[in-house]
Each structure stands twice: as structure tokens, then as C-alpha cells.
Amino acid sequence: MERSVTNIRLAGVGGQGIIVASEVLCEALLGSRFDVKKSEVHGMAQRGGTVNSDVRFGERVYSPTIPHGDAHILLAFEQMESLRYLPSLKAGGTVIVNRQRILPGAVSSGKAVYPGGIEETLRARAGRVICIDALSLAREAGSIRSVNVCLLGALSAMLPIEEELWQSVITQRFKNKGLEANLKAFQMGYQAARKD
Amino acid sequence: MKTTVLLSGNQAIARGAYESGVRVAAGYPGTPSTEVLENIINYQGVYAEWSPNEKVALEVAIGASLGGARALATMKHVGVNVAADPLLTVAYTGVGGGLVLLSADDPGMHSSQNEQDNRHYARFAKIPMLEPSDSQEAKDFTIRAFEISETFDTPVLLRTTTRVNHGKSVVQLSLPKTPQPRKFERNLQKNVMIPAYGMKRHVVVEERTARLKEFAETTDLNSVEWGDRAVGVITSGISYEYVKEALPDASILKLGITWPLPEGLIQNFAKKVEKLYVVEELDPFLEDQIKAMGIDVTGKERFPIIGELNPKIVAAGFKGESFTAPVPPELPARPPVLCPGCPHRGFFYTLNKLKAVVTGDIGCYTLSVLPPLEAIDTCVCMGASIGNAMGMKRAMPEDSDRPVVAVLGDSTFIHSGITGLIDAVYNNTPVTICILDNSITAMTGGQDNPSTGKTLMGEDAPALNLAALCRAVGVQDVLTVDPYNLDATEKALRYATGTGKPSVVITSRPCLLIKKAKRSAAPAVDKEKCTGCGLCLKLGCPAIETEEGEGRRKARINPDLCTGCNVCTQVCRLGAFGGTE
Numbered sequence: 053m054e055r056s057v058t059n060i061r062l063a064g065v066g067g068q069g070i071i072v073a074s075e076v077l078c079e080a081l082l083g084s085r086f087d088v089k090k091s092e093v094h095g096m097a098q099r100g101g102t103v104n105s106d107v108r109f110g111e112r113v114y115s116p117t118i119p120h121g122d123a124h125i126l127l128a129f130e131q132m133e134s135l136r137y138l139p140s141l142k143a144g145g146t147v148i149v150n151r152q153r154i155l156p157g158a159v160s161s162g163k164a165v166y167p168g169g170i171e172e173t174l175r176a177r178a179g180r181v182i183c184i185d186a187l188s189l190a191r192e193a194g195s196i197r198s199v200n201v202c203l204l205g206a207l208s209a210m211l212p213i214e215e216e217l218w219q220s221v222i223t224q225r226f227k228n229k230g231l232e233a234n235l236k237a238f239q240m241g242y243q244a245a246r247k248d
Numbered sequence: 249m250k251t252t253v254l255l256s257g258n259q260a261i262a263r264g265a266y267e268s269g270v271r272v273a274a275g276y277p278g279t280p281s282t283e284v285l286e287n288i289i290n291y292q293g294v295y296a297e298w299s300p301n302e303k304v305a306l307e308v309a310i311g312a313s314l315g316g317a318r319a320l321a322t323m324k325h326v327g328v329n330v331a332a333d334p335l336l337t338v339a340y341t342g343v344g345g346g347l348v349l350l351s352a353d354d355p356g357m358h359s360s361q362n363e364q365d366n367r368h369y370a371r372f373a374k375i376p377m378l379e380p381s382d383s384q385e386a387k388d389f390t391i392r393a394f395e396i397s398e399t400f401d402t403p404v405l406l407r408t409t410t411r412v413n414h415g416k417s418v419v420q421l422s423l424p425k426t427p428q429p430r431k432f433e434r435n436l437q438k439n440v441m442i443p444a445y446g447m448k449r450h451v452v453v454e455e456r457t458a459r460l461k462e463f464a465e466t467t468d469l470n471s472v473e474w475g476d477r478a479v480g481v482i483t484s485g486i487s488y489e490y491v492k493e494a495l496p497d498a499s500i501l502k503l504g505i506t507w508p509l510p511e512g513l514i515q516n517f518a519k520k521v522e523k524l525y526v527v528e529e530l531d532p533f534l535e536d537q538i539k540a541m542g543i544d545v546t547g548k549e550r551f552p553i554i555g556e557l558n559p560k561i562v563a564a565g566f567k568g569e570s571f572t573a574p575v576p577p578e579l580p581a582r583p584p585v586l587c588p589g590c591p592h593r594g595f596f597y598t599l600n601k602l603k604a605v606v607t608g609d610i611g612c613y614t615l616s617v618l619p620p621l622e623a624i625d626t627c628v629c630m631g632a633s634i635g636n637a638m639g640m641k642r643a644m645p646e647d648s649d650r651p652v653v654a655v656l657g658d659s660t661f662i663h664s665g666i667t668g669l670i671d672a673v674y675n676n677t678p679v680t681i682c683i684l685d686n687s688i689t690a691m692t693g694g695q696d697n698p699s700t701g702k703t704l705m706g707e708d709a710p711a712l713n714l715a716a717l718c719r720a721v722g723v724q725d726v727l728t729v730d731p732y733n734l735d736a737t738e739k740a741l742r743y744a745t746g747t748g749k750p751s752v753v754i755t756s757r758p759c760l761l762i763k764k765a766k767r768s769a770a771p772a773v774d775k776e777k778c779t780g781c782g783l784c785l786k787l788g789c790p791a792i793e794t795e796e797g798e799g800r801r802k803a804r805i806n807p808d809l810c811t812g813c814n815v816c817t818q819v820c821r822l823g824a825f826g827g828t829e
Contacts, residue, residue: 065582078416079254082253082254087417088254088416088418089382090254091414091415092414093359093410093414100584100587101582101583101584101585114492115489115490115492116382116415116486117558117559119559119560120558120560120571120573120574121560132580135579139575155793156581157790158580160794160806161785161793161794162801167579167580
């Protein structure tokens, strides 16, 4: 982590709550007194399209986008998207991947095949691979919409952020909707990552 | 009040305008500028509006400025083309209250039809330009822009790029200040640009530019960061961040004001470094001017003119290498698609049957160019579909029976389609104009417009009646159909394209995603009847999947995605879709 900047790339499919997750992450990092920048692209109708968000933190962050191949952590919300963004991972970096599969149009209509052997491919490049069944955990926590917060829970196992701060940021964000499920999903994600 | 917050560049610009005491803000939605006005309405004392287009937005802001208020106009880069007419002359009149124009450029074309470099507009219009590098500067420079505007009696261009607008970084908030009150002052020689008065104002503009050059020499908007003097870099905006990352030890002249340029400062910096580079996205805007000062500088031969820069590209450029991003693995793509239940889908499927020449326009419906629909033949700029259709018709052999159809959305029609429609009637050009009315400006995330019955401030407004408007300009055949009803849509299209006169078809159905329109149950697929012919797949609906297996794969509906529009039910010739699961 040269010049003490840590790079986290969140990637998945439109509608999975990736942008919300990166907002929550940034608030928690800001609360931990880091300099924080994030970058993503919105505008085109992104439902069902690939979505990624770059989050960078440290003493002083310049570029809001992660330089190619410099992501320390890839947080993939969908299995195939973990492969798509694997080249952005620094050699020896960590991949946290949600085991969920969301079929793109070309696959569901039979024109293309969903790739196999994803975990093996990830392990060949990454220093560490953590697989999370975030959809099942979120369902168990009370809402499948909390997949994103469940994955943040898993991510939190790698980050220097106090648990109380996470709780307060999540509470602030979801105080009007689904707070209980999100707090629970966060804990379950954290535990799953610790066990892995 | 929490004073250290994380803001996007657009949120920071809205905050900066508020802290400057802005009273009027106007714009037209356009990525990456849209969120400025969406955020500014949260501040008390600011009137903000979506105007029908960027020209009107800037004219509203000019009027407010001449009336004494601080005023902001916001738009994306191509929007400034639309607003260029008032811009080039308000540069002559100058301002009353401070006037700032935000041009949000889109290098890399994340959501645009070109990647023009709007820095040229500052030089073209002879107005000062500020370029922030992050959200803190986006806020601070907005405040400075209002001050410069009033001090120098000039509109100011605040020029940003996607990574500044949509990137988030830490911002220190301040309390708003009330600017010195100003009011409208009648001054005919200054504000009425007839030739005799305009010529005198041009003299003022040139004198102003000379004063701005002096200002640029000493302002703290420009700064030198001395480091290793073997390499000096002149840069601005987001490129500064990339340079700091790629070459942290270099000496940097960071320009916050990029027109007019501080020649003395640049000459001085150039003399004190061994090798001088200029790093800028898109055109060699700084480089050309620095070379014209007789300074030896390296720029576009090392740093690409096309697309966005990033730290790796910049680092490679310094080494005289070119950076190629690693090739991503071959995976099934996830392109942006028309949403399940999108009212445009059935319309385009039906339109394809007419084998017409289809001139397209800017909006979600531009996505119909992608497989499998591939339904439009052209797309140039906002509102172009109608003019393009008329020209296309005139170019076709007289005996051609191929219909020419223009397709555009409600907001785009209001933006700049209406004049085209008047032309079609005036010159009696037999084209059919299809207005896809989904009652929202959808592509930019769902903004209200004159046809939606709501304003940006959330107030009720009279909803523009599109059919009545078309009739009022003289179109005799104006047909309104529900695009979920494919037979009715086809009938309307066939009739409208056969009248030998200009005609209009309005498809009326709210955007399902944004308007939270009613959804129905997903239809079931009868496995006995489905032969796997694949006709329904020609709709390109994400909710229609196929059973796994070899050969002809039967259709199935993904009930999590399906909205029950039943367009597929009408397309299937075998009656395999129907009933509910």
C-alpha cells in the first residue's frame, strides 16, 4: 500500500445497491478520519448493466479512480463480475465475492454461457478469496435487499473501522427503512468473512 | 451543523452557489451536470428550475443576473452548444449580479454523443474559466466564480469533467454569505446589443481580458508546487490529481483559472524547470497557447487526445511509453438495455415491421439501436430527428415508398423538436414524427419537464398537452396510442406514414422504472405450445429467458424481472404466452 492509500473496488450488477454500499463505506471511512475519495459513473440506464464504484482512503488521496491493477480489495456483488474486474486487482490482493449469479441477457437467452471455475480463477490471481452467500444471509437477516450491507459486513473484517462507527453510519442511512435487517445482515457478513 | 462532509462535485457546486447567496438557478438535465440543480433545491432562498432547454436556461440566468441576483446556469458540454447564442453576447453585456455557467464535460463519453472540449468556449466567448480538481475546489471555485463575475463584470465559465462532477471527496462547509444587494439598472448602451452599442462593448471586452490576464498572474487560483526541478508540469482540473499520483515529486504549476492564461507565471515556471510538460485531457488547449508563447513544452505527443486520462496513462506518458489497460477476460456482456416493461420496446418492435428509415434522437430510446431491435438509423443531437427526417425525405427518390419516421421522447421534443415539427408543416414534408411520451426525462434519472405537471421545486404545473400542441402548429393527423397495444400501434403507424403529409404519432405510457407505474402479473409460457422459435427474443426483453439445453430452447419468463406488460404475449404467433404463473 504505497503512500498509504488503500483501494477498494466494488463491482456488480445495476440494482444490487452498489452505490449505496460505497456511500456507507465512505461515510464510515470519513468518520475514521481518513481522507476519502470515490468515483463511479452514472447516467446511462444502468439497470441490469455492469456497475462499479471505486473507493480510496488514506492520509491523502489524489485520483478518485483506482489506477489500473492497483485495487487492494475487490468486493464483487456477483460471481461473473468478479472475473470481469479481476484485472483491476493488485497481485496478491483480496477478493470478496458474493456467490450469487445474475444471468446477463445473452446467457438467459442461450446465446452465451455463464463461465465456470470462477473461484479457481480468482484464487490463481488473488492472495485471498472469501466467498459469501450474501443472498441467503440477507434473506435470513430479513430482507434480500440487504445483500449490499451484508457484503459490507464481510468487507469490514479487513478494514480499520470501529464497529460502533459502522453501526452508527448504517443506522443513519437506513433509519427509515429496513434498519434491523441491515444491521443483522452486516453482522452475518462480518462473521462469515471471519470464518472463511 | 456538521462541517466536514463528503460531497460529490455536483453537490459541492450546489453548496458553493448557496454559500455565495445565489438566488436563481436554471438548467436542463444532462449527464454529468444534473445533480447540481437536484441538490440546490434543498437550500432555502434559491429559486431553481428545469428549463425546456439549455438556451432558455442560460437566458433565464442572464435575466436574473441583469435583474441584480446572483444566478447559475447548469448544463452538460453539448448543452452549451445549444446555449452558445446567448453566451457569446452576454459576454459583451456583462452582468448585474454574478453570473456563472457550469459546463460539465464528459471525456470518455460515459453518457454523451461526443467528447468535445468546452474549454474552447471560454476563449471563444472571451470569458474567464475556472477548473476545479475535486469537490472542495468545486465549492470554493463556484464562490470565487461569482466574485470574479461581479468584479470584472463578466459571466464566468465553471468547467468540470465527469470525474469531478460524480467523484466524491471531503469538503469543509461554511455559512452562506449575503452578497451586496444589486438591482436592475436600465443601461441601454450596455444591455441592448444593437451594432452601435455592441461595437463599444467589444472594446470593453478586450480591455476586460487584459485586466483578467493581470488577475490570473497573481491570483491564488493558480499555484506552484515546487519539487524536483528536472521535471515541471503544467496542469489543471482532474489531470492535476493524476499528475500528483503519477509523479509525486515533480514541480507543478496548477492552473485554477485556465482562460485567460497567466503568461508571466508560465514563462517563469518554464525557465526554472529543465523539462516542461503539459498534462490535460482532450484537446491541447493549454499546450497550443503555451507553445504560442514561444515555450518548448511536451503535451499531446505523450498524453492522448482521446478519452479520459488516469494515473497509469499519465505515468506512462512521462516515461515516453503508452499505457494499454489489461485486456478484460472474454465474458458475456451486460450492456445497458431498455428495462423490462419499458414502453419503448413494443413500439420499436412494431416500427421495425414498416421497414422505414428511422431518424433517432437522444434519450433512453437511443438504446433501441442495440441488438436485437437495431431500430434506429441516425442519432446526432437533441431534437435532430425531425430535421434529419425531413432532409432524408428530400434526398430520397420521389417514387420511393419507404416511409421516413422521426423518433424522439417528450422531453427532447420540447427541448428542440417543436421547431422541427413546425418546419415539417410549413414546408409540407411528408414525414411521420413519433413522440414517445413516457411523461419524464428518463435517461438522466427522471426529471420533470413541461409535460409532467410538476416543477423542479415540486410544485404543480399545467401539463403541456403534446397532441394539442402538434395540432396547433398545423399537423392534421395526430394519433395517440398505447405502446403496450401492438395492433393499435401498428395501425397508427401505417396510417400516419400513408397520409402523404406530415403526421404525428404519440405513444403514451409512463416510464415504468421512474413513475412507479402499475405492474401486472407475469404471463405464463405454455411449454406445449412454445416451439423455441425465438421470435419473442427479438424484443430484447431481459425478463424473457430460455430453458437450458441444446438446440431450440423454449422460452420462460423471469417473474422477478417481468412487469406484466404483455408485449411478448402479443408477439408470440403460437399463443404460448398467456394466463399467469
